[in-house]
Amino acid sequence: MRKLSIWIAASLLITAGACKKDDDSTPAPLEAKTVNDINGNAADNGGFSMYFNLTTGAIVPASDSNSTKWDIAFRATTIKVNSGKSGPGTAAAQVVSKGFDDLLEAPADGYATDGDAFAIPTGANNGWYTYTGAAASGPQHAILPIAGKTIVVKTANGKYAKVQILSYYKGNPNTSTADFADLTKRPLGGYYTIRYMIQADGSRKLQ
Secondary structure, eight states, X not given: OHHHHHHHHHHHXXXXXXXXXXXXXXXXXXXXXXXXXXXXXXXXXXXXXXXXETTTTEEEOGGGTTSSSOSEEEETTXXXXXXXXXXXXXXXXXXXXXXTTTOOBOOSSOOBOSSSSOSSOOSXXXXXXXXXXXXXXXXXXXXXXXXXXXXXXXXXXXXXXXXXXXXXXXXOOOTTSHHHHSTTTOOOEEXXXXXXXXXXXXXXXXX
């Protein structure tokens, strides 16, 4: 009887250890990263696009624009991906109508590369932003991110990332203030603040 009790206890310990091992193997949640003031203002940065590597989170110098070292690039309101007419890579992207936090998995299809048209559509209300023009209320002549729009990028090395444009203006200002509405006080445009998340294991899970 005593031997049976010892055997049962040992079995329970082994089972518990196996369960703990399974629990420990659960992937850690991905970390969302915020990058401030990516300078896509060509008039303020020497006339260049600003190239960005989503894996490293680093700005890539313009001298490497004809390489696969970058994934996306910013110039005024245009966001390019490294493919087609924009670069030698095979990156692709799309804009989805789902909020950053609600987008838990990258789409399986629907991606485009930069060709005659950009993968991330340009123009107000076509892609990631709206232009307020001579709005009757709120700030006039402002570039504002469209709520609920997320850019999904498939990098050249097969990794999936989601990108949210938080601000188009230097310093990520509060766009509801009187100072922002005043065109003489409004910060420079073309300075992107973004939040993004990239999945390193090659899966489409983005959470």
